[in-house]
Amino acid sequence: MNVMRQTDDTTATAEIKIAAKGVQVYYGDNHAIKDVDVDIADRTVTAFIGPSGCGKSTFLRCLNRMNDTIDICRVEGKITLDGEDIYDKRVDPVQLRAKVGMVFQKPNPFPKSIYDNVAYGPRIHGLARSKAELDEIVEKSLRRAALWGEVKDRLNAPGTGLSGGQQQRLCIARAVATSPEVLLMDEPCSALDPIATAQVEELIDELRSRFAVVIVTHSMQQAARVSRKTAFFHLGNLVEFGETGQIFTNPRDPRTESYITGRIG
Amino acid sequence: MTNAAVHSTPRSGSLFSQDQRTRRRNTAERRFRIYGQAAIGIAMMALVILLASVLGNGLSAFRQTFINMPVTLDADVLDKKGNRDADDLKKVTTIGYSKLLLNSLTQLIEDQGLAIEGLAASDIKDMISDDAAAQVRNRVLANPELIGQTVSLKVLANGRIDGYLKGRVSMESAERDSNVSVNQLRLTDEMMERGLIGKSFNWSFITAADASELRPEAAGLGVAILGSAYMMIVVLVLALPIGVAASIYLEEFAPKNRWTDLIEVNISNLAAVPSIVFGILGLAIFINFAGLPQSAPIVGGLVLTLMTLPTIIISTRAAIKAVPPSIRDAALGIGASKMQTVFHHVLPLAAPGILTGTIIGLAQALGETAPLLLIGMVAFVRDFPAAPPEGLFDPAAALPVQVYNWTQRADPAFVERASGAIIVLLIFLLAMNAVAILLRRKFERRW
Numbered sequence: 001m002n003v004m005r006q007t008d009d010t011t012a013t014a015e016i017k018i019a020a021k022g023v024q025v026y027y028g029d030n031h032a033i034k035d036v037d038v039d040i041a042d043r044t045v046t047a048f049i050g051p052s053g054c055g056k057s058t059f060l061r062c063l064n065r066m067n068d069t070i071d072i073c074r075v076e077g078k079i080t081l082d083g084e085d086i087y088d089k090r091v092d093p094v095q096l097r098a099k100v101g102m103v104f105q106k107p108n109p110f111p112k113s114i115y116d117n118v119a120y121g122p123r124i125h126g127l128a129r130s131k132a133e134l135d136e137i138v139e140k141s142l143r144r145a146a147l148w149g150e151v152k153d154r155l156n157a158p159g160t161g162l163s164g165g166q167q168q169r170l171c172i173a174r175a176v177a178t179s180p181e182v183l184l185m186d187e188p189c190s191a192l193d194p195i196a197t198a199q200v201e202e203l204i205d206e207l208r209s210r211f212a213v214v215i216v217t218h219s220m221q222q223a224a225r226v227s228r229k230t231a232f233f234h235l236g237n238l239v240e241f242g243e244t245g246q247i248f249t250n251p252r253d254p255r256t257e258s259y260i261t262g263r264i265g
Numbered sequence: 266m267t268n269a270a271v272h273s274t275p276r277s278g279s280l281f282s283q284d285q286r287t288r289r290r291n292t293a294e295r296r297f298r299i300y301g302q303a304a305i306g307i308a309m310m311a312l313v314i315l316l317a318s319v320l321g322n323g324l325s326a327f328r329q330t331f332i333n334m335p336v337t338l339d340a341d342v343l344d345k346k347g348n349r350d351a352d353d354l355k356k357v358t359t360i361g362y363s364k365l366l367l368n369s370l371t372q373l374i375e376d377q378g379l380a381i382e383g384l385a386a387s388d389i390k391d392m393i394s395d396d397a398a399a400q401v402r403n404r405v406l407a408n409p410e411l412i413g414q415t416v417s418l419k420v421l422a423n424g425r426i427d428g429y430l431k432g433r434v435s436m437e438s439a440e441r442d443s444n445v446s447v448n449q450l451r452l453t454d455e456m457m458e459r460g461l462i463g464k465s466f467n468w469s470f471i472t473a474a475d476a477s478e479l480r481p482e483a484a485g486l487g488v489a490i491l492g493s494a495y496m497m498i499v500v501l502v503l504a505l506p507i508g509v510a511a512s513i514y515l516e517e518f519a520p521k522n523r524w525t526d527l528i529e530v531n532i533s534n535l536a537a538v539p540s541i542v543f544g545i546l547g548l549a550i551f552i553n554f555a556g557l558p559q560s561a562p563i564v565g566g567l568v569l570t571l572m573t574l575p576t577i578i579i580s581t582r583a584a585i586k587a588v589p590p591s592i593r594d595a596a597l598g599i600g601a602s603k604m605q606t607v608f609h610h611v612l613p614l615a616a617p618g619i620l621t622g623t624i625i626g627l628a629q630a631l632g633e634t635a636p637l638l639l640i641g642m643v644a645f646v647r648d649f650p651a652a653p654p655e656g657l658f659d660p661a662a663a664l665p666v667q668v669y670n671w672t673q674r675a676d677p678a679f680v681e682r683a684s685g686a687i688i689v690l691l692i693f694l695l696a697m698n699a700v701a702i703l704l705r706r707k708f709e710r711r712w
């Protein structure tokens with residue numbers, strides 16, 4: 001823990017968006033996340049890395065309370081968004097998820113048109129007062145997801161008819177359309193080919209200017225390329241958290257080093 | 266070195282000859298294919314035999330024997346006061362009309378010079394169905410200006426004469442039959458030669474009400490079709506929303522605990538409960554306790570709803586389960602509520618499965634007989650129920666019960682009618698399945 005405090009100092013410039021303190025997650029008797037403290041900075045890309053099954057997705061899903069949908073899942077500890085406890089009784093997770101958007105591992109567009117995919121969020125949250133405004137939001141979101149040029153002539157075509165990379169960017173556009181403050185991405189490139197991956201990574205780099213982005217990845221190169229801060233998870237513990245450069249070049253924990261050099265995972 | 270030696274001398278023989286294990290596996294597979302083909306063959310054969318027997322027996326029910334004759338609608342008999350007043354016209358009973366028909370037929374036989382030795386007046390009268398007088402009377406009441414005219418009518422012939430034309434009655438059987446005489450059959454032969462009697466399409470088999478044991482020629486399915494249609498409406502209106510709502514709740518909202526497990530098991534059990542048990546339940550609850558009328562489509566519909574609910578719930582839950590969880594995650598992830606997720610995304614994707622299940626449930630309900638017997642749908646009903654919603658409380662029959670009913674009757678003419686009713690029932694079932702397929706096509710979406 002002390003180690004983490006030290007690394008924090010170097011990035012004190014960015015404002016803290018999400019602060020997690022002493023988070024424990026249980027799936028029934030399985031203690032999946034053990035006492036994790038992480039601060040997610042605003043307008044920064046934070047990467048979660050670690051061997052498969054170490055709890056990266058679980059922890060990510062705590063940040064927008066998607067774990068609420070799993071009956072056996074229990075979350076303890078405190079997670080705040082802009083200083084407000086998101087697990088407070090008064091918080092409606094639906095409202096939280098509009099602020100903390102999520103992109104999933106497998107591209108999962110709705111079986112609807114490209115337009116409706118992006119417009120769905122703004123519609124249910126009443127973000128557009130007119131058709132023209134909605135059109136504008138859709139265009140802006142698709143541009144932001146670097147997809148506009150490819151789909152502007154076929155907005156009424158089904159979203160499921162796009163290629164895998166395009167589908168994932170559509171999902172990003174869909175998440176961006178609700179104007180979230182934080183964007184959570186769970187291995188967004190694991191189902192994509194290298195070219196689509198490069199496109200999405202470029203996109204993440206642009207999104208950073210507006211949102212706090214948290215990305216789970218099993219690819220250390222990807223973490224190195226896109227993130228400023230990296231958290232290394234192992235068996236439900238947060239082993240090390242700090243500047244990406246420092247984690248990759250000069251890890252403080254032997255477990256991190258083993259993972260990076262390919263000895264665990 | 267040792268490795269190279271292993272590679273140069275293959276343990277098994279050449280690839281071109283099958284070893285024993287492969288041969289055995291292939292034989293097993295061939296045997297399995299033969300079993301499958303045999304099973305399908307048996308099923309197809311059963312279907313063909315069933316259809317052949319039903320069609321062979323039943324198609325003739327759609328054609329009925331009529332006597333083509335001029336009928337003099339004598340104003341002196343039908344409208345003694347000569348004022349064409351509707352109430353006065355109604356005072357003339359079918360007996361009056363029956364006399365008119367007899368006179369007209371006797372006249373026709375004389376005019377045509379059809380001399381049959383020993384033909385009695387009662388023989389001539391019995392050529393005509395007892396129901397014909399009522400049919401002519403209805404026609405006159407609906408259309409009083411016919412009175413005084415001589416109109417050419419197709420008059421319904423007696424069931425035995427119909428049977429003679431269809432090969433059910435022969436000269437030999439007529440000798441032993443008190444309901445038909447050999448002379449009548451001779452007369453029929455003569456009339457057939459002159460085109461005075463013949464078979465034509467029988468709309469009233471589909472539209473008319475049931476008739477008594479003595480008048481098979483007049484019996485129709487109208488009340489039964491209406492009753493079945495009313496029950497299907499009740500089932501659809503009740504079972505679809507209740508079943509879908511229950512499934513959504515159980516699948517998406519209910520906590521998974523011992524209680525919901527228990528409910529789940531019991532729904533599966535309910536689907537397997539013999540239908541007659543639902544009939545007893547319906548009798549006890551809807552008729553004895555709630556005081557609803559007997560033989561009413563509303564009660565039949567309620568009982569069938571109880572029966573259909575498990576089918577709809579099970580298929581709806583399966584359809585909801587089949588929607589990929591990633592779609593739910595996607596919707597929840599951008600801040601849709603549970604309800605929005607279900608109604609905007611899950612239900613549309615589950616719709617084809619739900620519709621198929623519903624229609625299969627309805628088709629089962631349409632063919633269900635046993636529970637309806639217990640709630641009095643087996644009664645003899647001659648009056649058409651009113652239009653819904655009041656009509657739901659009027660007595661009515663149901664198609665499968667009508668089939669059962671007709672097979673119970675002594676007159677062999679009802680055998681053909683029972684098979685004809687089965688054909689009608691099968692047509693409805695086929696139509697429903699076709700609708701299910703069409704809806705499925707229309708709503709099916711890929712993801």
Ligand SMILES: Nc1ncnc2c1ncn2[C@@H]1O[C@H](COP(=O)(O)OP(=O)(O)O)[C@@H](O)[C@H]1O
Pocket residue numbers: 027030032050051052053054055056057058059070
């Ligand atoms: N829905 C779930 N139900 C029960 N256990 C789960 C569930 N999801 C994850 N787990 C368990 O939690 C642990 C962490 O899983 P996860 O967060 O998916 O790991 P990662 O994303 O790092 O590969 C694993 O041991 C996994 O078995």
Ligand SMILES: [Mg+2]
Pocket residue numbers: 056057058186
């Ligand atoms: Mg994961």
